[in-house]
Amino acid sequence: MLGLKRRGQLLLDALLVILGPTGVGKTEVAIELAKRIRAEIISADSRQIYKEMDIGTAKPSSAVRQKVPHHLIDLVFPDEIFDVAGFKARAEAIIKELQKKDKLPILVGGSGLYIKAVMDGLFIGPGADxxxxxxxxxxxxxxxxxxxxxxxxxxxxxxxxxxxxxxxxxxxxxxxxxxxxxxxxxxxQTQFPSTLTNAVMIGLERERESLFRLINERVDRMVAGGLIEEVESLLSKGYSKDLPSLQGLGYQQIIGHLKGEYPEEEAIRLVKRDTRRFAKRQMSWFKRDKRILWIDTEEFSSFTEISDKIMDILMKKIPQI
Missing domain, CATH: 1.10.20.140 (Histone, subunit A)
Known part of the structure; x- marks a missing residue:
């Protein structure tokens, strides 16, 4: 198993970022990579921070997390506040700790603001009014x-x-x-230069219609896996439908169905539609960042092949790995 190498007594500040639209396979590729090198995964997903919200946020299973350590998942309950500043502080602490242990931190997710906060700093701005x-x-x-x-x-x-x-x-x-x-x-938010000199940003993409098909299939799997029951459980525990955590994709649309606003079939259609729209916004956000090296996942037949490609890039960009 490969790990980070030291230059003298100083551990290089290496970081791998894997990003892209929802449904493209980021988590699967990161897990494949982490199995092959001394690496741990840091989730950059603004919804996976919530406990009791597993299916709708597509969290890795507990079995997978036992094999490959994941960080910044299940941090707070759905009615608790957690913002990007809190994410940045925790992520940076974990990154530094992993580097000290000769492990490669892999920041994985589709929350553009979370990734930007780590890569470029964070604008706090005026206080709350x-x-x-x-x-x-x-x-x-x-x-x-x-x-x-x-x-x-x-x-x-x-x-x-x-x-x-x-x-x-x-x-x-x-x-x-x-x-x-x-x-x-x-x-x-554009005034902060990157402070991570050994960070490699990899973006996963695929042709739009192909991505949309994967998104639709994933939503179907979520529903079959108990998404509606998960939302019912959250509401039965007293969590308000107006909480920011329950305004996210999948939850908001299912809540509408449970409140009698439309049938289940319409709720599923809305989840698929809104997730596709979200993926388009994600790509618009990420495409503005010229540091990202893009990989077309349709050119590969497996997550293993994609991880091979990323390993080739890492060896060139960060030879010390």
């Missing part, structure tokens, strides 16, 4: 869902393009920064 936040919430409630996202599109189209129209918490934060500073939050 609770009166403004409440005013914005009331505006959304009065004028209809999507109103705040439309406002964000006018003042900060870059940020609006990567946020789901129903991601009220992040939309309000972006509008808050704009109203308090006069600048879009996206302008601040």
């Amino acid at each position: 609770w009166k403004l936040r409440e005013k914005l919430k009331k505006k959304e409630k009065k004028e209809g869902r999507g109103t705040l996202h439309q406002e964000l599109e006018r003042v900060d189209p870059t940020t609006a393009s990567r946020l789901h129209p129903h991601d009220q918490r992040r939309i309000i934060r972006a509008l808050e920064v704009y109203h308090l500073s006069g600048k879009p939050i996206s302008s601040y």
Whole structure:
């Protein structure tokens, strides 16, 4: 099993990032890699942090996690707050600890802001203005869902393009920064140079229709695996449907069905549609980062072959591995 090598007494600050749209196979490739080298996986998924939300977030099974250590999964309960600043602090601490142990940290996920926070730093911005936040919430409630996202599109189209129209918490934060500073939050988030000199960013992609087919199939597997029952269980435990954790893909649409708004078939259709739309936004976000080396997964017949390709890239980019 391969590991990191030392130059003198200093461990090189090597980091591998595997990113891409939902459903493309990031986790499977990372697991294949981690089995072959001294590596551990750090999840960069803003939904896998939640306990009791396993099926809808596509968490690796407990059996897989026993074989390959995973970090930053099951951190908080669905009604607890966890933000990107908390993720950044924990991820950086784990990265440093793994490097000290001669292990390669593999940061894996599709949450662009989480990955950017680790790679480029984090803009904290103006402090919270609770009166403004409440005013914005009331505006959304009065004028209809999507109103705040439309406002964000006018003042900060870059940020609006990567946020789901129903991601009220992040939309309000972006509008808050704009109203308090006069600048879009996206302008601040481009001011940090990379501090990780030995980081390799690998993006996995595939042709759109092929990706959409995989997404549809994955949603079907989630439903067959108990997604609806998982959502029922969360609601029965008293978790509010309005929690940020339950506003995510899969959960929001299933909740609508359970509340009697539409039949199960329509809920599944909405999950598939919204997941495909989310994948498109993910790719738009990632394609702006020129540091990413892209791999077309359709050119390979297995996750093992993709991991072989990544190993070739690593040996060239970080010869010390």
